[in-house]
Structures are given as C-alpha cells and as structure tokens.
Amino acid sequence: MSSEINMTIRAVCVYCGSSPGGDPAFVEQATRLGELLADRDLALVYGGGDRGLMGAVARGVLSRGGAVTGIIPEFLKAKEQSSGETDLDGATMIIVPDMHTRKGAMFERADAFVALPGGIGTLEELIEMLTWAQLRRHTKPVFLLNTNGFWDPLNDLLKRMEAEGFLHNASAAKPIICDAPDEIVERLAATQDA
DSSP: OOSSOOSOOOEEEEEOOSSOOSOHHHHHHHHHHHHHHHHTTOEEEEOOOOSHHHHHHHHHHHHTTOOEEEEEEGGGHHHHSGGGSOOOTTOEEEEESSHHHHHHHHHHHOSEEEEOSOOHHHHHHHHHHHHHHHTTSOOOOEEEEOGGGTTHHHHHHHHHHHHTTOOTTHHHHOOEEESSHHHHHHHHHHHHHO
C-alpha cells in the first residue's frame, strides 16, 4: 500500500478489540487516537462496542466533541455493549442484522482504515481490507497502529508471503505501519490540508 495518500479523508474506520488487552498502552493509544481524530475533525466509524479498545477510541473522540458512528449486529449488543445498550452519549449507533452487513456499512462510510490491537475479528476485518486493496476493489489507505510491536508478526508474515510470490499486487496489500497515533493522524490530516 502506498505510503502517500491521494484522497481526502473525512471518516476513519477503526478495527480493534472489544477487550482492553494485557498492555495498558493499548488503551492509552486507542484513547489518544480518538482524541486526535476529533481534534482534526475526522469522524470515527467503528464496530459499536463500548468496552475494551472499541470503547476507548470512541470515548476519546467523544471527549473532544468529535463524530462517532458505531455499527453493530444485533447479536453482538449484549457482548460488546454494557447491558446490551451503549453508554456512549453522543454516538450514533446503527444496528444491523449480521457481520457481513456491518463490514459493508463500515467500508462504505470510511475513507481510511486503522487496525489497533485486537483478536481474530480485528485481524479478519483488516485482512479483508488488504485483500480488497490487492484486488484493486479500493484504494483507501490501511494503517496498523503497531503499539509495542503488536503487529510485528503480521508484518513478518506479509514479507514472507511477498518473498514467496503469494502477494500478486504486493504494494497494494501492504498496510502503512505506524508506532504512534500521532503519526497516523498527521498522515490523514495532511490530506485535509492539501
């Protein structure tokens, strides 16, 4: 994926865990990313949970008066929202019937994607965006927030796939890897200033 962004970014889809993970830096950086998105008037699109990293990034945006759209399947409300209803005042929540609808709605509303640490759901959403980029179904930038090297194993695997000839459009299938939220938002904000 090219490190140069050639489009205007207004809304950013963030994929991340509905759990906080074991490293306090995960929550700290998720919150910081949310604050920075709001400070640059970049709207958040995310999975609609109010727990874990999902809740942290959404609260970060809302704490600075930013726009948040959560998209959550009905069956996940009890798992990813407090008492089956979110406590994120000011967020717009869209309830959808299933995961496929959720992913499509998130894709349509976003101009860029950021993956924070998370589990296999986060990984699956990220890989789908990289696959679609490789197949030239979109040219939206895909970032990894590599908090304390969380995504290093994936980066190593992508390099191996490229070396073995399994990435057919390798430049499009590579995410932009950043170690801090500030790096990501600076690159996104540069498109607003252009």
